[in-house]
Amino acid sequence: xxxxxxxxxxxxISRNCGECPIRHRAICSRCETDELAIxxxxxxYRTYKKDEMIAYAGQEISHVGTLVTGVASLSQGMEDGRRQxxxxxxxxxxxxxxxxxxxxxxxIASSEVILCRFDISSFEALLAKSPNLGPRLLEMAMDELxxxxxxxxxxxxxxxxxxxxxxxxxxxxxxxxxNPTAQNSSLAFELxxxxxxxxxxLGLTVETVSRQITALKKEGxxxxxxxxxxxxxxxxxxxxxxxxxxxxxxxx
Amino acid sequence: xxxxxxxxxxxxISRNCGECPIRHRAICSRCETDELAIxxxxxxYRTYKKDEMIAYAGQEISHVGTLVTGVASLSQGMEDGRRQxxxxxxxxxxxxxxxxxxxxxxxIASSEVILCRFDISSFEALLAKSPNLGPRLLEMAMDELxxxxxxxxxxxxxxxxxxxxxxxxxxxxxxxxxNPTAQNSSLAFELxxxxxxxxxxLGLTVETVSRQITALKKEGxxxxxxxxxxxxxxxxxxxxxxxxxxxxxxxx
DNA sequence: CGATGTATTGAGTCGCATCAACCCTAGTGG
DNA sequence: CCACTAGGGTTGATGCGACTCAATACATCG
Numbered sequence: 001x002x003x004x005x006x007x008x009x010x011x012x013i014s015r016n017c018g019e020c021p022i023r024h025r026a027i028c029s030r031c032e033t034d035e036l037a038i039x040x041x042x043x044x045y046r047t048y049k050k051d052e053m054i055a056y057a058g059q060e061i062s063h064v065g066t067l068v069t070g071v072a073s074l075s076q077g078m079e080d081g082r083r084q085x086x087x088x089x090x091x092x093x094x095x096x097x098x099x100x101x102x103x104x105x106x107x108i109a110s111s112e113v114i115l116c117r118f119d120i121s122s123f124e125a126l127l128a129k130s131p132n133l134g135p136r137l138l139e140m141a142m143d144e145l146x147x148x149x150x151x152x153x154x155x156x157x158x159x160x161x162x163x164x165x166x167x168x169x170x171x172x173x174x175x176x177x178x179n180p181t182a183q184n185s186s187l188a189f190e191l192x193x194x195x196x197x198x199x200x201x202l203g204l205t206v207e208t209v210s211r212q213i214t215a216l217k218k219e220g221x222x223x224x225x226x227x228x229x230x231x232x233x234x235x236x237x238x239x240x241x242x243x244x245x246x247x248x249x250x251x252x
Numbered sequence: 253x254x255x256x257x258x259x260x261x262x263x264x265i266s267r268n269c270g271e272c273p274i275r276h277r278a279i280c281s282r283c284e285t286d287e288l289a290i291x292x293x294x295x296x297y298r299t300y301k302k303d304e305m306i307a308y309a310g311q312e313i314s315h316v317g318t319l320v321t322g323v324a325s326l327s328q329g330m331e332d333g334r335r336q337x338x339x340x341x342x343x344x345x346x347x348x349x350x351x352x353x354x355x356x357x358x359x360i361a362s363s364e365v366i367l368c369r370f371d372i373s374s375f376e377a378l379l380a381k382s383p384n385l386g387p388r389l390l391e392m393a394m395d396e397l398x399x400x401x402x403x404x405x406x407x408x409x410x411x412x413x414x415x416x417x418x419x420x421x422x423x424x425x426x427x428x429x430x431n432p433t434a435q436n437s438s439l440a441f442e443l444x445x446x447x448x449x450x451x452x453x454l455g456l457t458v459e460t461v462s463r464q465i466t467a468l469k470k471e472g473x474x475x476x477x478x479x480x481x482x483x484x485x486x487x488x489x490x491x492x493x494x495x496x497x498x499x500x501x502x503x504x
Numbered sequence: 505c506g507a508t509g510t511a512t513t514g515a516g517t518c519g520c521a522t523c524a525a526c527c528c529t530a531g532t533g534g
Numbered sequence: 535c536c537a538c539t540a541g542g543g544t545t546g547a548t549g550c551g552a553c554t555c556a557a558t559a560c561a562t563c564g
Contacts, residue, residue, distance in 0.1 A: 145397045152338050156455025195543060209543095243330055412551075458510090458511080459552085479512095
């Protein structure tokens with residue numbers, strides 16, 4: 001109810017949900033026009049600068065929402081400085097957990113980030129009534145759960161080299177899905193993470209990350225230009241280094 | 253519709269949902285009597301022997317359901333034998349993922365297990381209509397997601413000793429919640445896992461697990477009688493070994 | 505009582521962390 | 535315009551923690 005969106009203060013972005021670039025992948029992907037109008041009236045955009053904290057582990061949060069642009073990370077730290085990244089948030093990913101007011105982890109903007117936010121109480125109320133929001137949220141949560149568990153295998157059982165290779169495969173595959181530049185079996189992409197983030201994501205140190213990457217380079221499995229742009233001449237060689245069993249791989 | 257439960261073949265258990273021991277914690281915890289009747293008519297019980305496979309990674313599954321008694325593990329293996337346990341399933345935990353017909357991991361009964369099963373298509377259909385099932389499933393999925401992410405910190409960043417201490421704290425705390433034998437700050441419990449399972453859960457080898465446990469024993473932080481029963485004279489000393497920051501601990 | 509699986513203990517090795525130096529690039533201010 | 539600085543990245547030397555391999559104890563069961 002209440003589509004009183006005519007005059008909301010929008011210092012940053014004024015965007016109609018119908019024109020939203022991530023409309024079809026986010027939490028709202030299954031909402032019809034009427035529900036979309038409600039969401040539209042509830043949402044506020046907020047921008048976070050690079051390295052700004054979006055949420056602190058153990059602290060109250062007032063909003064949930066969808067990441068529209070940029071990259072953020074979920075992580076948790078120990079007092080002595082050790083840190084583990086539990087997940088990377090990309091555009092269309094959902095931030096926050098309905099039903100819990102306290103964030104379980106630190107959420108940090110890795111780049112400038114725009115969040116499409118909803119007051120948590122209002123969102124919970126809508127969630128209880130909407131037939132489209134809940135199922136989509138469940139689906140997204142289960143996808144994240146699968147991803148988290150796959151990462152547990154990597155963290156617990158893979159060697160440093162396998163960890164790096166696995167990450168490069170994942171990022172490469174995803175980038176190929178987005179920009180299908182039809183070159184066969186080879187591909188190239190940007191790695192939008194610092195060595196420190198890589199290390200915290202993979203459960204390694206920056207030094208080890210650096211060494212493994214140069215090792216892969218020396219063996220010709222990957223090529224670097226600059227230190228972020230990576231190209232892979234033969235993807236199957238990289239796959240061989242992941243330790244995974246890709247007998248029935250699902251790739252074009 | 254269709255409460256034709258009068259004469260179903262039930263070789264193993266014939267139980268009314270209303271008398272189910274895990275009724276209030278499982279997926280069905282919020283269902284009213286009418287929905288419960290539907291579930292009742294859909295369910296079939298099945299028993300799995302210790303070490304029997306409940307599902308294989310990458311294989312089709314025909315049912316989802318709730319674990320009623322026993323313990324099972326979610327795990328994934330690599331060809332060379334390395335294995336990582338991603339989760340432990342206890343009574344009331346949900347098995348399987350609506351919306352996906354292929355299991356992402358191996359599910360193995362660690363003890364004799366009784367599963368309350370639903371045909372996956374029927375369950376999905378009910379899920380789409382029921383107002384109580386979806387939200388509960390979402391809640392349980394998000395709890396699992398939190399648990400998985402907490403475990404990622406352990407796997408990626410903790411030392412062997414910290415891993416062992418953390419696990420003992422978790423099991424101890426949980427057992428104290430179930431059997432509140434009001435002895436102060438000390439507690440005792442059974443560890444229902446072999447050293448191999450501990451190792452696969454913690455991302456270690458059996459030898460390392462064994463060494464760390466004996467080390468904790470020699471230092472008097474834990475006491476063993478037999479090799480499964482563990483008692484902890486001073487819980488805070490064990491907590492100190494976890495590496496976690498329990499400044500604001502939530503314990504009696 | 506052997507037999508088989510589970511747990512402990514020891515010796516040796518290796519992978520990754522640690523500590524430390526150095527390189528490279530980008531940004532800043534004189 | 536260039537020297538200075540700071541942060542990210544690479545490389546090297548060394549040490550330690552966990553893995554590996556192997557032997558031995560313990561437990562459970564037929």
